[in-house]
Amino acid sequence: MQVPSAQATAAASLLALEEVSCRFGGLLALDRVSLQVQPGEIFGLIGPNGAGKTTLFNLISGVGRPTAGSIRWSDGAINGLPPDRINRLGIGRTFQNLRLFQRLSCLENVLIGLHHSARAPLLPALLGRRSFRQSQGELRQRALELLELVDLADTARQPAGSLPYGSQRRLEIARALATAPRLLLLDEPAAGMNPIEKEELSALIRRLRSRFDLTVLVIEHHVPLMMSLCDRLAVLNFGRRIALGTPESVRHDPAVIEAYLGVSS
Amino acid sequence: MSDLSLLVQMGFGALLALSVYLPLRCGQLSLATPGFYVIGGYVAALLSTRWPALSGDGAGYPLTSLALELVVAAPVAAAVALVLGRPVLQLRGIYLAIATIALVEILRVLNLNLAWSGGAVGIFGIPQPFAGPGGYALATWVLLALVCWLCARLEAMRLGRAMAAIRDDELAARCMGIPSADVKLTAFVISAVIAALTGVLAAHFLNTWNARQGGFDASITTLAFVVFGGSRIWLGPVLGGLVITALPELLRPVGDLRLILFGLVILLGPILFPQGLITPERLARLQQTLRRP
Ligand SMILES: Nc1ncnc2c1ncn2[C@@H]1O[C@H](COP(=O)(O)OP(=O)(O)OP(=O)(O)O)[C@@H](O)[C@H]1O
Ligand SMILES: [Mg+2]
Numbered sequence: 037m038q039v040p041s042a043q044a045t046a047a048a049s050l051l052a053l054e055e056v057s058c059r060f061g062g063l064l065a066l067d068r069v070s071l072q073v074q075p076g077e078i079f080g081l082i083g084p085n086g087a088g089k090t091t092l093f094n095l096i097s098g099v100g101r102p103t104a105g106s107i108r109w110s111d112g113a114i115n116g117l118p119p120d121r122i123n124r125l126g127i128g129r130t131f132q133n134l135r136l137f138q139r140l141s142c143l144e145n146v147l148i149g150l151h152h153s154a155r156a157p158l159l160p161a162l163l164g165r166r167s168f169r170q171s172q173g174e175l176r177q178r179a180l181e182l183l184e185l186v187d188l189a190d191t192a193r194q195p196a197g198s199l200p201y202g203s204q205r206r207l208e209i210a211r212a213l214a215t216a217p218r219l220l221l222l223d224e225p226a227a228g229m230n231p232i233e234k235e236e237l238s239a240l241i242r243r244l245r246s247r248f249d250l251t252v253l254v255i256e257h258h259v260p261l262m263m264s265l266c267d268r269l270a271v272l273n274f275g276r277r278i279a280l281g282t283p284e285s286v287r288h289d290p291a292v293i294e295a296y297l298g299v300s301s
Numbered sequence: 302m303s304d305l306s307l308l309v310q311m312g313f314g315a316l317l318a319l320s321v322y323l324p325l326r327c328g329q330l331s332l333a334t335p336g337f338y339v340i341g342g343y344v345a346a347l348l349s350t351r352w353p354a355l356s357g358d359g360a361g362y363p364l365t366s367l368a369l370e371l372v373v374a375a376p377v378a379a380a381v382a383l384v385l386g387r388p389v390l391q392l393r394g395i396y397l398a399i400a401t402i403a404l405v406e407i408l409r410v411l412n413l414n415l416a417w418s419g420g421a422v423g424i425f426g427i428p429q430p431f432a433g434p435g436g437y438a439l440a441t442w443v444l445l446a447l448v449c450w451l452c453a454r455l456e457a458m459r460l461g462r463a464m465a466a467i468r469d470d471e472l473a474a475r476c477m478g479i480p481s482a483d484v485k486l487t488a489f490v491i492s493a494v495i496a497a498l499t500g501v502l503a504a505h506f507l508n509t510w511n512a513r514q515g516g517f518d519a520s521i522t523t524l525a526f527v528v529f530g531g532s533r534i535w536l537g538p539v540l541g542g543l544v545i546t547a548l549p550e551l552l553r554p555v556g557d558l559r560l561i562l563f564g565l566v567i568l569l570g571p572i573l574f575p576q577g578l579i580t581p582e583r584l585a586r587l588q589q590t591l592r593r594p
């Protein structure tokens with residue numbers, strides 16, 4: 037896959053944030069953040085705790101509304117649209133605090149992600165006709181394939197809430213993938229994983245990108261992992277974008293070093 | 302009460318329980334069921350007493366007229382549910398419960414004071430399509446079987462999965478592309494139709510209909526059916542509705558203690574089985590043990 041250049045124009049970008057701000061009472065969680073994500077890239081978002089990373093995801097996915105600025109997707113503004121509409125436009129996400137349907141099985145979790153692929157004519161469905169059963173069988177097959185992709189085929193029947201932490205994170209990815217997104221937002225997908233699992237996850241994200249033609253926006257605290265995984269990175273601190281560029285340029289950015297090490301230069 | 306009459310009442314209980322269950326299955330604590338039951342009852346009472354053409358010329362009230370009442374009551378209830386559902390379902394949890402109780406109460410006061418509903422005395426002499434309780438029992442249980450079948454089918458479809466997802470985590474469901482407002486409204490409308498159809502049968506069965514039908518007590522009783530039986534699979538509310546309706550009659554031999562025993566069962570059920578008697582997991586385990594030789 038070809039890596040887009042950092043200077044790619046806004047016109048060609050898949051997602052463009054322009055001066056996006058988000059205020060919670062007296063707290064300015066995001067302060068005029070602008071960035072563009074190009075089709076096909078893995079774009080990283082790093083920054084200290086409370087920097088506003090999750091808030092940014094919430095605004096993109098429609099969970100929250102920006103107090104100022106605009107979010108453009110392909111070529112239309114999407115700020116203010118409800119989350120289900122935004123998902124239908126091709127933006128899928130996972131949650132930092134894991135929001136699986138705990139009591140439902142892994143398979144059912146993915147089937148819910150397949151909601152819009154599961155549309156079936158009403159009458160055959162009500163009558164339980166063969167055509168309906170067949171389409172349901174195919175749907176299950178697709179769900180199983182997605183589970184296999186994240187290495188969870190063996191636990192398909194278990195309740196999502198009973199899985200270990202790392203597996204729940206991967207199940208969140210499978211469920212989001214089921215909604216057939218073009219852009220996948222991953223909020224700390226490696227949190228709670230050991231170093232080996234982290235490496236595997238990084239490989240998985242790359243595999244998924246090429247297999248589904250995905251663009252990926254990922255938040256993660258583990259900086260070395262992000263340096264090797266991402267094509268480009270943005271760094272947030274206190275709601276402001278303090279750096280943007282290739283891993284190499286971000287690594288040597290004085291503002292980033294200061295934010296992370298807390299030293300003033 | 303005759304055994305057959307008890308069967309009719311049990312059927313009504315199970316039907317109303319399913320009506321409360323559907324919104325609850327997507328996490329909506331709506332107590333509007335008695336209101337739609339009342340609407341169904343008035344549709345039946347008004348049509349059968351004020352429209353002579355329906356009465357036919359034979360001895361009994363024609364079954365086709367009863368069928369026509371059902372066919373009229375369903376869209377009337379659905380329309381009311383559609384109009385009320387959009388704004389009301391934006392409320393959550395206990396606020397939704399209180400708002401729906403208020404709606405039922407408004408309806409009761411209206412029926413008490415409007416001329417066409419017969420005011421405080423109500424509507425008398427609703428004609429009888431069946432000669433005795435046997436016919437009512439048959440009609441009620443056929444309707445119950447149909448509604449059970451509908452619920453079982455819905456649960457196998459994507460609508461059923463979407464409902465379970467909304468109940469578990471509405472925000473996550475919406476982020477997976479599920480239009481939760483539409484799903485909740487669909488459940489509310491089907492729930493209203495079930496209650497209204499039950500009301501049609503009940504009006505004929507009781508022979509009279511008035512503003513005392515389906516008040517606040519009914520809201521709580523029907524909710525108890527679902528809490529007792531379980532709200533995650535259709536079998537739960539059916540069992541809850543049947544058992545709790547029958548219990549006071551079955552306990553009659555116990556004499557004066559029966560109401561205390563009845564209260565104890567309602568109290569102990571949720572304590573021993575917090576998710577209700579029937580859960581999908583318990584059913585799956587039961588199926589497995591049955592399958593094993
Ligand atoms: N709904 C909300 N209401 C009020 N304050 C909020 C809300 N959501 C986030 N905040 C605040 O906004 C700031 C940014 O939070 P956010 O969750 O975006 O940080 P983050 O960069 O994801 O941090 P972390 O790395 O800890 O996940 C924090 O100070 C947080 O307390
Ligand atoms: Mg966060």
